[in-house]
Amino acid sequence: MPELPEAETIVRGLRPAVGDRMVRQAEVVHADVLRVPPGAFRACVEGRTVETVARRGKNVVLDLDRDGRIVVNLGMTGRLLPVAPGEGATHRDSTHPAVVFHFEDGGALIYDDVRRFGAVECLDAEAWGERDRALGLEPLSEDFTVDALHDLLGRSRSPARSWLLDQRRVAGVGNIYAAEALFLAGVHPRRPANSLSREEAGRLRDGIRTVLAGAVRAGGTTIRDYRNAEGGTGEFVRQLAVYGREEEPCPRCDTAIVREVFGNRSAFLCPSCQPAG
DNA sequence: AGTGTATCCTGCAGGC
């Protein structure tokens, strides 16, 4: 998906576009991105006002009046496309609309998703609290310390890459940034999480923050589908060291980058900078 | 507890 930097970029683009607007009607084009029947979803959102836009992990959170929230997980190909009032509730980049929020002022917000792996939910305070607690540390927050990371890593023997993809531990890292962070830390993706020394945990913490912050600055990474709220691409792809660069030279040592498949996903690594256990 | 596998769905690139 859109990982943390893409979600953050979308949130920043959406803020000026959707704040203080009342949802007059939610048009459900593809109910499979909902987790409840369309009628229940519509009843939850219609007549409520979007107050602010936030992010939690990879999720875009639209805060509603009366303590409700629209929570959007963009899956692999989800997009949130705002439409200004008077533009007719369509968007030139919307090829596969799944849910269209029609605002009272004539504007709209389109949730578009080619593969429909994403999810759009309307949660009350309690359900959101539960969801929030199920998600792990925010990697760009102050809480994400070396001690916290090292302690969490120590509780699991799963491979470091799989560990990073689990949103219950650290929220927001996906396959691209896991590959990049592990490269920066010099840690092989298959290394058991609990085998990382404190020093390695420190490098991993720094690597995660460096790569996520850099990607936010570049507006995210567009491989194919990702677009920000303005329909533009993310330029971090130029700065990727290993992801998608099989057989290309490692930027640090020129050794050929290797692709290894495990846990159903491709891992990319430099066999020289990231030695196996 | 961890892992391999399958599933949801569509589109695109590459090989023949």
Next chain:
DNA sequence: TGCCTGCAGGATACAC
């Protein structure tokens, strides 16, 4: 041109 296979920023459920 067309057909086929493999692949994709995610998440989950299942059998070992």
